[in-house]
Amino acid sequence: MSRKVLRTRLCDLLDIEYPIILAGMGGAANAELAAAVSEAGGLGIIGAVNLSPDELDAEITRCKRLTSKPFGVDTIAPTNMVDTxxxxxxxxxxxxxxxxxxSRLxxxxxxxxxxxxxxxxxGGTGWAAGMTPKQxxxxxxxxxxxxxxxxxSPAFMAPEAHSRGMKVIGLVGNTRQARAEAEAGVDIIVAQGHEAGGHTGYVATMPLVPMVVxxxxxxxxxxxGGIADGRGLVAALALGACGVWCGTAFLCTVEAGILPEAKERLVKATEKDTRVTRVFTGKTCRLLSTELIEKWEKEGPVLPFPLPIVLCTSLQDYMTEARMVDNYFIPTGQVCGAVKEIKTARQVVEEMVEQAVRILxxxxxxxVKLSE
Ligand SMILES: Cc1cc2nc3c(=O)[nH]c(=O)nc-3n(C[C@H](O)[C@H](O)[C@H](O)COP(=O)(O)O)c2cc1C
Structure with missing residues (x-):
C-alpha cells in the first residue's frame, strides 16, 4: 500500500511528513521515542526537563544515531526560583x-x-542552578x-534561535498567554487544553484551540490535550490548528522511557482515572490518580513549585527501585482511557494518519448532507 499523504503548513515549517508532534515529556520522551516518531514521519521531541546538560548531550547523540530526520528538545524556560x-x-x-x-505516607x-x-x-532530582541556559x-x-x-516562555531565546535557523515552540493554556508568546516572536503556539497530561490550565481543548487560532x-x-487518534487530528484541523502535539498517545509505546509496569497500569486506566493536583510539582498537573495522591490531597502539605518535585522524585525513586507502580506519579491525560494496548510509536503515527485520511x-x- 502506498504511503498516505497528509500535509499541512506545519509540515513545511518543520520539514516533516505528517503534522504530528511528540509532546516533550520529561522522563518519558527519550531518544528512542523521539527518533521513532521522527522516523515515522512526525516530529520527535526529547523531553529534557530532568536531564543535566551532559545527559542531554548524550541523549541527543543517541537520537542522532537512531534517526537522520529532524527532532526537537523540550525543557522548561527559566523562571526565578528554578533558575537561580x-x-x-x-x-x-x-x-x-x-x-x-x-515518611509517614x-x-x-x-x-x-x-x-x-x-x-x-x-536523592531524587538532579536539578542544578542555571541548568536551562546550559541545556x-x-x-x-x-x-x-x-x-x-x-x-x-521560550520567547527570550527567539532572536538567537532564529539567527541559527531554529524554530521555537511555546505551550499556552489561554489566549492572553498565546498573544504574548506570538508577539514576542515564538514561531509555533501549542494550545494545550485542560484534559492534557502533565501541567495543565483550566480551559478545555475544544474551546481553547479556535480562540487561540x-x-x-x-x-x-x-x-x-486529549488527542490520540485520527479523529482527534481531524478535529484539531477543523478547529483551525495545523497539527497536533500528543503526549498520552505515546506514553504507552514500546519506546517510551517509563517502567513497563507503569505502561501496563496505564492501558487499564479509564478516562475517569486521572486527576489534577498540585501535590507533585506545586503547579496544577494532571496525573493518574492513586491512593497516595488522594491521601496527600486530604492531609498533606502543598509546597510551592518546584519544591514538591524535589520531595516527590526522591519517593518515586524508591517506588522505581521496588517496581511498585500502584502509587507511582504518572502524568497522563484523560485520553489514557482510549489507549488500550502497547504499540510502537510508528503504529501510533501511522494509525492516526490512516484514520484521519479515511475520515477526510x-x-x-x-x-453529513451538504445539499438536498
Ligand atoms: C508523562 C508526561 C510528561 C510530561 N512532561 C512534560 C514536560 O516535561 N514538558 C512539557 O512541555 N510538557 C510535558 N507534558 C505535557 C505534554 O507536553 C503535552 O502538552 C500533553 O501530554 C498533551 O496532552 P495529552 O497528554 O492529552 O496528549 C507531559 C505530559 C505527560 C503525559
Missing part, C-alpha cells in the same frame, strides 16, 4: 514537617524505604532545529 536556586537551597526550603509527612502505603530516609533532603547551549551546539518550552492569526497553532476522504461526507 541550587539543589541544596531547594532542599533547605523543604520544611521538616513535609519530610516527616512523606511511605510507611502507610508500604513503600519500602531505608530506615531514616529524609525525603527531599537527598540550551547543548541544543545550539547540536544544531537542533526545534526548541519547545511549556513552563515559562483567532488570537494569534497568522501564527501557526498546534492543538494539544469519505467519513465526514458519508455522515
Amino acid at each position: 536556586a541550587t539543589i541544596e537551597e531547594l532542599r533547605n526550603y523543604i520544611p521538616d514537617e513535609a519530610v516527616d509527612y512523606v 511511605a510507611n502507610d502505603l508500604k513503600i519500602p524505604v531505608p530506615e531514616g530516609t529524609r525525603f527531599g533532603k537527598e 540550551i547551549e547543548v541544543v545550539y551546539d547540536h544544531k537542533i532545529p526545534v526548541f519547545a518550552a511549556a513552563l515559562g 483567532d488570537a494569534v492569526d497568522p501564527t501557526p497553532v498546534v492543538a494539544a 476522504e469519505e467519513g465526514l461526507f458519508s455522515r
Whole structure:
C-alpha cells in the first residue's frame, strides 16, 4: 500500500511528513521515542526537563544515531526560583514537617524505604542552578532545529534561535498567554487544553484551540490535550490548528522511557482515572490518580513549585527501585482511557494518519448532507 499523504503548513515549517508532534515529556520522551516518531514521519521531541546538560548531550547523540530526520528538545524556560536556586537551597526550603509527612505516607502505603530516609533532603532530582541556559547551549551546539518550552516562555531565546535557523515552540493554556508568546516572536503556539497530561490550565481543548487560532492569526497553532487518534487530528484541523502535539498517545509505546509496569497500569486506566493536583510539582498537573495522591490531597502539605518535585522524585525513586507502580506519579491525560494496548510509536503515527485520511476522504461526507 502506498504511503498516505497528509500535509499541512506545519509540515513545511518543520520539514516533516505528517503534522504530528511528540509532546516533550520529561522522563518519558527519550531518544528512542523521539527518533521513532521522527522516523515515522512526525516530529520527535526529547523531553529534557530532568536531564543535566551532559545527559542531554548524550541523549541527543543517541537520537542522532537512531534517526537522520529532524527532532526537537523540550525543557522548561527559566523562571526565578528554578533558575537561580541550587539543589541544596531547594532542599533547605523543604520544611521538616513535609519530610516527616512523606515518611509517614511511605510507611502507610508500604513503600519500602531505608530506615531514616529524609525525603527531599537527598536523592531524587538532579536539578542544578542555571541548568536551562546550559541545556540550551547543548541544543545550539547540536544544531537542533526545534526548541519547545511549556513552563515559562521560550520567547527570550527567539532572536538567537532564529539567527541559527531554529524554530521555537511555546505551550499556552489561554489566549492572553498565546498573544504574548506570538508577539514576542515564538514561531509555533501549542494550545494545550485542560484534559492534557502533565501541567495543565483550566480551559478545555475544544474551546481553547479556535480562540487561540483567532488570537494569534497568522501564527501557526498546534492543538494539544486529549488527542490520540485520527479523529482527534481531524478535529484539531477543523478547529483551525495545523497539527497536533500528543503526549498520552505515546506514553504507552514500546519506546517510551517509563517502567513497563507503569505502561501496563496505564492501558487499564479509564478516562475517569486521572486527576489534577498540585501535590507533585506545586503547579496544577494532571496525573493518574492513586491512593497516595488522594491521601496527600486530604492531609498533606502543598509546597510551592518546584519544591514538591524535589520531595516527590526522591519517593518515586524508591517506588522505581521496588517496581511498585500502584502509587507511582504518572502524568497522563484523560485520553489514557482510549489507549488500550502497547504499540510502537510508528503504529501510533501511522494509525492516526490512516484514520484521519479515511475520515477526510469519505467519513465526514458519508455522515453529513451538504445539499438536498
Ligand atoms: C508523562 C508526561 C510528561 C510530561 N512532561 C512534560 C514536560 O516535561 N514538558 C512539557 O512541555 N510538557 C510535558 N507534558 C505535557 C505534554 O507536553 C503535552 O502538552 C500533553 O501530554 C498533551 O496532552 P495529552 O497528554 O492529552 O496528549 C507531559 C505530559 C505527560 C503525559
